[in-house]
Structures are given as C-alpha cells and as structure tokens.
Amino acid sequence: MRPTFPHETNKQPREPLAGFAFSISAYVLWGFLPLYMKMVGHMPAVEVVAHRVLWSIPVAGIIVLWLKRTDDLVAALKSPRTLIMACITAALISINWGIYVWAIAEGRAIEGALGYYINPLINVLLGVVLLGERFTRLQMAAVACAVIAVGILTFGAGGLPWVSLALACSFGIYGYLRKTLPIGPTQGFLLEVIILAIPAMIVIAWITASGEGHFDQTGFGDMGLLIFAGPVTAIPLILYAFGAKQLRYTTMGILQYIAPTMIFLTAVFVFGEPFSSIQAIAFGFIWMGLALYTWSLFKASK
Template identity: 40%
Template sequence: MNVPTPQQPADSRVRAGLLYGLAAYGLWGILPIYFKWLKAVPSIDIVAHRIVWSLIVLIILVSLARAWDQIRSAVRSRKAMAMLFLTALLIGTNWLLYVYAINSGHILAGSLGYYLNPLANILLGRFILKERLTRLQWTAVAIAAGGIAVLAMGALGTLWISLTLCFSFATYGLLRKIIHVESLAGLTIETALLFPLALGWLLVGGSEGRPMFGTNEQETMLLMAAGIVSTVPLLCFTAAARRLAYSTVGMLQFIAPTSQFLLAVAVYDEPFTTSHAIAFGCIWTALVLYVSSMIRDRRLQAQQECSELAES
C-alpha cells in the first residue's frame, strides 16, 4: 500500500495549474484568427458582444456547477465586490485594446504587450507576493528583459498599446490571485458588472448604428460565439493563477504572444525585423533557463521532504 507523502496534494494542484495554464495560453495564442474574421466590426462592438454572450455562457456554467452559493458569498463581501469591480474594469480595458490592436494591424504590438506581461507577473510575484527567485531565475528575467528592450526600441510608435496591455492584465491577474473568490464565480460577477454598459451600447446601435446581431449570418454566428471564445481561456487562466506561483504563471504566458507573433509574421504579413529576431531568441533562452531552474528546485524539494519523512 502506497503511503501518501506530504508533497502529493501540492503536486496535484501544481499539475492541474500547469494544464489550465497551457490551455489558457494556447487558446489565447490563436485568438487573433477569430478577431480577424470580425475585422469589419468596430472593436468596441466586438467587446460589447463578448461581454453579453459571455454572461449567458457563464450563467449556464454556474448553474451546471451549482456555484450560485459562491456568487452570493462574494456579493455579500464589500471587499470582494470592490476588488471585482476593479478587475472588471481592467479586463474590459484589456479586451478593448487587444481587439483594437489586432484589427488595426498591430498584432506585433499586442504580442509585445504579452511578452512584457510575464516579466511584470514575475516582478509582482517577487515584490508584492514575496515569492522567492533563484539566481538562475533572476538571470532568465534579465535576459528576457534585454530582448524585450531591443524589441521595444523598434516599436516606439505603438509602445503605448504594449504597455497598457501588459499592466492591465498583469494587475488583473494579481488581484484575481489574492481575491478569495473561485474563478467561475469571480468571472461571472465581473461580466455582470460590465453587462449593463455592453448591452446598452448594442441597443443604441453601437458605434456605427450597425444591426445588433451583425450584417450577415456568418457575422452573427461569430459574434454569438464570442461568449465561449472569451470565457473558456479566461476561466483556465484564473484557475491556473490560483494554483501556481505567480512567477510560474508569468513564464507560461510566453506561449500566447509567441503564437500571436508567428501568426502576425507568417499569416498576416506584418514585418519581421532584426529586433524581433533578437527578442525572440532572448525570450526563449530565458524560458528554458527559468523552467530548468523550476524543475531542479522541485526535485530538490521533493528529495528533502522524502528524506525528512524517512527520518521521522
């Protein structure tokens, strides 16, 4: 009979967090394809549809998961509601700017924002949550920062897009990590807070007096799909953020902007410069170093815990 060891519950939690993180960032990595299909629709209208249809999807999920008690508990907490109001504003701003970046031909600026985001997560994890980094992990952060600095110097005209995307989502993730509200309940409340603004915008005709459900059948179906497209990766992200060290979440996040970067260059013909090549090399070198350090530390910790168990 196997005797459970002290690290098993933590290991299971970390494995689940890694799977959620990979799912979230993998889906976000191919999201530009979806928004490019809707390039004829103004960005603010797309975001309004994301909010409206997301709330419908979330209500169904909450009912299936029987999570209404979690929502009622959060609503009764003034502190939780104040934090969720702030996170709703942050994610709404992030969504709007991201759609604008894609449909205005600035996918690379968006990918730079999400390349910056992991560094912001790692630093927030270190200085706000007091998570410790090894010397090798600090080296990885420095290499990645150097690569991003090179990339930023070649994209000063759109750097404001990158920085706003970075800080809005990094702050959103940090706040969602420290709020004691489950991912599904929290996202449902955030979406409900934004819902009146989104629905009101669509009812008055949106930004160009467009039909509320689009101008053709394909556009209508794509807009209705915004609920699933938006909620699934975000639920995976918040589930990952609650299970993993925030610095680890930061390193996983390189997956999405790398996919977006490749789409921008290979599919949508945005220019690939020398600065992009340098940044790409630096960032993936940093990722390899960080992950190697994380794996080594976990092995050492497991060996130490097994030794302590054997001695006891």
Template identity: 40%
Template sequence: MAQNEAFKGVLLGLGCYFFWGFFPIFFKALAHVPALEVLCHRIVWSLAFLLPLALLSGRLTDLKAALRDRATLLLLATSTLLIAGNWLVFIHAVATDRVLESSLGYFINPLISALLGGLVLGERLRRPQQLALLLATAGVLHRTWHLGHPPWIALFLAVSFGLYGLLRKQARVDAVTGLTVETALLAPFALAYLLLLGLGGGGAFLTGRGGDNLLLLLSGVITALPLIGFTAAARRLRLTTIGFLQYITPTLHFIIAVVLYHEPFSTGDLISFALIWTGLLLYSADALLRLRSATEAPPLQGSR
C-alpha cells in the same frame, strides 16, 4: 491515480492555452467591426453564458458572498476595468495588424508578474529573476529605439494582465465566479452602448453580415470555455507546469502574426524578441531548478 489526474491536467492546460493562442484568428474575422463594439458583445455574451453556468454549478452562494463583501467587490470592480482594457487593446491590436506586438506583451507578462510580486507583495526576486527582468527591459528599450516610440500595446497588455492577476489573487474567488461578477458589473454599460448603436442603425449585430452575428454571439463562449478548462487544469498541475504551458499562447500569436498575416519582422524585431526570450529562458530554468531542489530535498526532522 495521481499520474492520471496530472495527465488530464496537462491535456486540459494544453487545450486552453492552444485555444487562447488562436484568438487572433477569431478576432481578425471581426476586424471590420469597431473594437469597442466587439468588446461590449464579448462582455454581454460572456455573462449570458457564465451566469447560467455559475448557477447550475452551485456557485450562487459564492456569487452572493462576492457581491456582499465590500473588499472583494472593490477588488473585482478594479480588476474588471483592467481586464476590459486588456480585451479592448488586444481586439484593437488584432484589427490593426499588430498581433506581433500583442505576442510581445504576453511574452513579457510572466516577468511583469514577478516584478509586481516583488514590489507589491514583498516577494524576494532571486538573481536569475533580476537578470531576466533586466534582459526583458533591454528588449523593450531596444524595441522603443527601433520603433521610435515605446511598444505601448505590448506594455499595456503585459502590465494590465499582470495587475489583473495580482488583484484576482487577492480577491480569493474562483475563476468562474470572479469572471461572472466582472462581466455583470460591466454588462449594463455594454448593453446600453449596444442598444444605442442599434437604435442609431450603426451596430453590426443583426444589421451586418450573418457571419458577424454568429461570431459576436460566440465571443462569450470562447471567453468562458478556456477559462473553465484552465480552472480544471490548475487544480491538477503544479504552478511551475502551468508557468511553462503559458508560453504556448504568445508563441502561437507570434507564429500567426509572422506566418499567416505576414506582419513585418525585421532584424531589429529579432534582437528585441531575442533579449526577451533569453530572459524567459533564464526565468524558466531558475523555476525548474528550484522545483527540482524542492522535490529532492530531504524532509525536516520531526516532519511527517
């Protein structure tokens, strides 16, 4: 029974990470629509999808509790700004042919999360983790030298999502409830902006191509569906397994950028990515060894 649940978890995890991996193709189809407008539609339609889902799944009490608790609401208000910024920069990166740089950001993200755990939560970084962070730093510094400026998109995506994960861990709400509250906090501003655009005749929704209307509507659904799958997968899988699966998304972004969109990938880019990939391999190998040690260690005397 446990193996069956774990197998379901792997399938769900693969599904949501592959789903996220193809996000560049979806948002590339909306590249002609201003990034801020796409973001506002994503917020509004996400709430339109998530709120009924939260109510139908019996989360009304959780929603009320999150809105009434000042500490939780403050954490979610802050995480709202981080995830909105993350979404906006990603949409902008796709529209301006910088999918490769966005993939770099999501490759770095696990290492940023480990660093934040050490700095903020006091989690001790082991030597392999420290070396992995040094290699990632070397990769970013090399890319800075290669480009002539820091890879701001990659850094912003990695840091904003790392901070978002840190805050959401402190908020102690489930993924659907948390995202429902976050989109509800942003929705009035997003809706006001879209209404102003519509009144001025400048919005893409209902005034542009028919395909745009459908894609903008679907932006909410594609935000919520993989999140639901991830929540179900996380309940069935070890955190280490999820850690390995998460590399699927930036790997697909990388392949899409180079193979499908023919974004330039020079020797300098290869060196930067190779340093970061080496750091990730070291980080992952350390996590795997620790998992094996934990499962093979004999139980303590007196434990049941």
C-alpha cells in the same frame, strides 16, 4: 501564509494534473484567438468587447448553475470588499480585451505576442513588489533582458511598444488580483461580466443608435460572430481561472509561453505581418530572458 526564505525548507506539494489540463487548454485556445479576432476586425473594438461581455454571461451562468455555486455568487454580491475587488479585475480584463482586439485588427499581432511573452517577467516583478519575494541572479538577468528588449524597440523601432506593455501589465495584474479574489473561478468571472454588463449595454445601444452597429444591421454572419464572442471569451478564461487556483504562480508563468508562441507564429505565417531585424533582435532578448527565468525556476525546484 508567510513567504518561505532560502534558508528554510521549501518542499512544495505535487501540483494536480487537472490544474495543468485546465491551464494548457486555456492557453491553446488563447493561441487560436487571433484567428477569431481577424474575423471581427472590421468591427469597432469597443463593440466587440461589449458583446464579449454580454454573451459571456449566459455561458458562465450555465456553468455556475451546473456546478450549483449560485450561493457563492449571492454571497459575493453582498460583500462590499469582494465587489470592489471584482470591479478592479473587471476593469483590468476589459482594458486588456479592448487593446488586444484593436491590435489584431490593426495588424499588430506581433506586438500582442510580445506582450504575452513579457507577462511572465511582469509576474516576477509583481512577486517582488507585492509579495516581498527576492530576485535571484537569474531572475534579475531575465528582467534585464526584457528591459533591453523594450529599449531596443523604443529607440530602434521609433516608439515605446505600448501595446505590448499594456497587455503584459494589465493581464499580469489581473492574474495576481484574480488569484486572490475570495470566490471560485467561474463565479468570479460571472461576477465580473455582470459588473461590466451595464456599460456594455450602453455601448451597444449607442453604437446601434448611431447606425454603425453590426449585430442586427449587417446580416447573420456578423450576428453569429458576435454571439460566438461569448464562448470564445468565457471558456478559456474560466479554464485559466481553474488552473490558476490549483497551480503555483511560477508554474502559470511557464505555461503561458504556449499562447504567445502560437500568436507569434500566426502573426508571421498566417497574417503575414512584417518581422523586422529590430524586432528579431528584441525578441531574441525576450526569449533569452524567458530561458533564464525558466532555468531559475528549475533550479529553485531542485
């Protein structure tokens, strides 16, 4: 489909309520995710990610069977193009998972929240670079605010906020590619974790052999937490994929404020992470940028 330009009629079809329900549910579940990540914070991030992959397979598999979409999965496995795209999205989401698990365990949940606040503005940049869209003045101001915020953290806090940038970029690019993957949301997620299964089993075998594993060596508590990584991972991501298929890219960008707000509040008021004046100024610019971006979307819809 070719892009619509400002001088043309841009009447959009009404977005389905189911799309909003799926997306909001996904973001709320992601907002609570740091609480779970703190519970597995004593485990290596790579081990947690490996178990997230393996225990997501039965959850997604049951849903695919229930939806009777196994033929779609078989067709995807026979398509080299789909497999290549799925390998890329699988790599991106595993990187995102790994950084996020590590960040929460290291007491850097505020940086994680900042990353997901930046993500909608990354979506704007992706639209310009990959889809040939044009910046509006408000969008340019919003992106400028994000750049200023990153600059403040880089020079004022003594280092580039790489955790925030890595989370924002990896999930932003994942969301764009995942939306274009020629397969349904649940089947696509199942395909991704199947691709990641072999590396995950190698990681678990290596950690277990070294005597540092937590699945069968430290009691039923850790075992239960690692098994629970499956539904914790699969359910919100599948809900997100369903929502992304039904809603516009810009709408998803607005709804995404839900998760980082919950993460930020959890980091400050539950985890007790320090929130410096430098961070407060940087977040102020980010929130200003998001307000400008949201207003630009409302103006465009009118």
